[in-house]
Amino acid sequence: MRTKTLLLSGVVAALTSASLMAQVYSLNAVGYINVTIPPGFSIVANQLNTTNNNISPLLDSQINPDGVSGLNLCTFYKFANGPGPYTTLQPDFFSVNTIPWDQAYASNTTLNPGEAMFVKNLNTTNVVVTFVGTVLQGSLTNTALVGPGFSLVSSLVPQAGRVDVDLGLPEVDTDNVYIYNPSTATVPGWQTYTGDEFSTQGQPWDSPTGQPLNPTVVVGQGFFYHAFETGSAIGNAPNGGTTYTTGGYSALWTRTFNVN
Amino acid sequence: MKKTLLIGLFSAMALGAYAQGTINFNDRAGDATFHIYSPQTSGVAQNGSTATDVPAGSFVFGSGSVLIGGSSGAAGLPVNYGFGNNFTAQLYAAPGTGDAASSLLPVTQYVALFRQTPQAVLAGTFIPATPSPDAGIPNTSGGSATVAVAAWYNAGGTITSLAEAEADLVPWGESLPVNLTALGTVTGTPVPNPAEDLVGIQSFSLQTQTIPEPSTIALCVLGAGAFLARRKK
Numbered sequence: 001m002r003t004k005t006l007l008l009s010g011v012v013a014a015l016t017s018a019s020l021m022a023q024v025y026s027l028n029a030v031g032y033i034n035v036t037i038p039p040g041f042s043i044v045a046n047q048l049n050t051t052n053n054n055i056s057p058l059l060d061s062q063i064n065p066d067g068v069s070g071l072n073l074c075t076f077y078k079f080a081n082g083p084g085p086y087t088t089l090q091p092d093f094f095s096v097n098t099i100p101w102d103q104a105y106a107s108n109t110t111l112n113p114g115e116a117m118f119v120k121n122l123n124t125t126n127v128v129v130t131f132v133g134t135v136l137q138g139s140l141t142n143t144a145l146v147g148p149g150f151s152l153v154s155s156l157v158p159q160a161g162r163v164d165v166d167l168g169l170p171e172v173d174t175d176n177v178y179i180y181n182p183s184t185a186t187v188p189g190w191q192t193y194t195g196d197e198f199s200t201q202g203q204p205w206d207s208p209t210g211q212p213l214n215p216t217v218v219v220g221q222g223f224f225y226h227a228f229e230t231g232s233a234i235g236n237a238p239n240g241g242t243t244y245t246t247g248g249y250s251a252l253w254t255r256t257f258n259v260n
Numbered sequence: 261m262k263k264t265l266l267i268g269l270f271s272a273m274a275l276g277a278y279a280q281g282t283i284n285f286n287d288r289a290g291d292a293t294f295h296i297y298s299p300q301t302s303g304v305a306q307n308g309s310t311a312t313d314v315p316a317g318s319f320v321f322g323s324g325s326v327l328i329g330g331s332s333g334a335a336g337l338p339v340n341y342g343f344g345n346n347f348t349a350q351l352y353a354a355p356g357t358g359d360a361a362s363s364l365l366p367v368t369q370y371v372a373l374f375r376q377t378p379q380a381v382l383a384g385t386f387i388p389a390t391p392s393p394d395a396g397i398p399n400t401s402g403g404s405a406t407v408a409v410a411a412w413y414n415a416g417g418t419i420t421s422l423a424e425a426e427a428d429l430v431p432w433g434e435s436l437p438v439n440l441t442a443l444g445t446v447t448g449t450p451v452p453n454p455a456e457d458l459v460g461i462q463s464f465s466l467q468t469q470t471i472p473e474p475s476t477i478a479l480c481v482l483g484a485g486a487f488l489a490r491r492k493k
Binding site for chain 2: 040041075077086088118120150174175176178180187188189190191192194196198200206207208209210211224226227228
């Protein structure tokens with residue numbers, strides 16, 4: 001997925017002064033990311049926060065008015081751990097609903113930063129979608145990663161790299177990370193990584209042959225995490241390879257991030 | 261023309277390969293942890309889930325059984341069960357569920373040696389095989405397979421299959437078969453599945469084999485026959 005990131009401003013804002021002595025500054029990073037959806041399956045993520053992160057209206061304005069191309073030929077799948085785990089969302093400019101989606105529930109189905117969705121693109125060419133919003137900053141917790149079981153997640157911020165070393169996801173022994181390479185990749189399909197503190201491969205992962213040693217994503221790309229609920233686990237980056245207590249997985253992926 | 265047809269055929273075969281169901285050939289996954297043991301003193305193979313497996317059980321392997329691998333050491337005979345390189349593990353599988361163990365076939369890319377790292381937690385486990393691309397288990401595009409894990413003494417890498425190990429009378433064994441019904445896919449409905457862990461496989465021990473010998477009674481009968489034949493002359 002080719003992504004162009006433009007963090008427009010550092011900036012500004014509410015210079016509200018309650019008194020002449022006290023000035024309060026709000027420093028926000030506002031921008032957009034372009035996320036490329038290749039033909040076939042891929043996992044996409046919205047990594048910028050807005051006032052309404054539901055899939056509708058997030059993508060409404062980008063659904064082609066011809067009704068037969070672009071996003072009209074893409075189907076989104078929202079995942080929730082459990083039986084029948086996928087909810088289907090179909091963009092349709094000529095939908096009978098008041099929104100350009102065949103499912104009215106698109107207007108209350110979230111695609112928050114940290115979440116991700118499967119997309120199936122039936123076009124023969126890439127479709128590029130744009131997400132606009134604010135980069136989350138400060139102390140961040142990805143609440144989309146819960147355990148035990150599978151979670152379809154992404155980085156909370158638009159950042160590419162290794163999910164553990166660069167993006168702050170602790171490597172947990174025997175947990176799985178699944179990266180999905182789209183059909184346009186050299187090796188399409190799933191790449192399975194299993195946390196292994198004693199791996200012989202140079203990083204604490206059992207990594208697919210010929211793939212990066214650490215699970216690696218680009219901006220706007222999500223991945224599956226398979227968590228196994230245990231009272232404690234051996235963790236690596238960024239916790240320094242010590243045993244720590246997970247206390248459940250709701251707060252597993254925490255990090256501090258600032259634009260400046 | 262012939263060349264084009266051949267290219268087309270090979271392309272179709274490659275696509276077919278991608279369409280097969282995949283598994284995570286790893287015995288230390290969070291939902292599927294099992295261990296492989298040396299033969300017990302009696303030489304009879306055993307199966308069961310122990311307290312250190314996931315899911316955990318209460319089975320205890322018999323006297324003389326030790327976890328295979330977990331250290332470096334010497335190859336050759338007598339068998340050093342602690343030396344990981346002495347032993348090979350491989351997946352055996354067949355499409356569909358409920359297949360008999362005897363009908364399972366080896367899957368080429370899911371083959372591994374045992375660990376040599378001296379951490380106690382690693383003893384009895386093999387180094388995961390992580391092929392990419394992964395051709396999967398043949399003929400399992402339907403998403404299910406019957407699978408078992410086999411292991412054997414490889415005599416310095418010269419014994420390369422379970423059948424060969426049985427024929428050569430070296431220690432070998434296999435798990436009880438289990439059904440996997442959500443194999444990984446590249447395409448799928450509604451979306452592709454990630455590779456499935458080896459959920460349900462239990463720990464097992466190898467068995468030793470001795471050269472079959474005629475029973476005492478058979479020997480007596482044979483001896484008496486020879487004696488009578490001699491007297492007759």
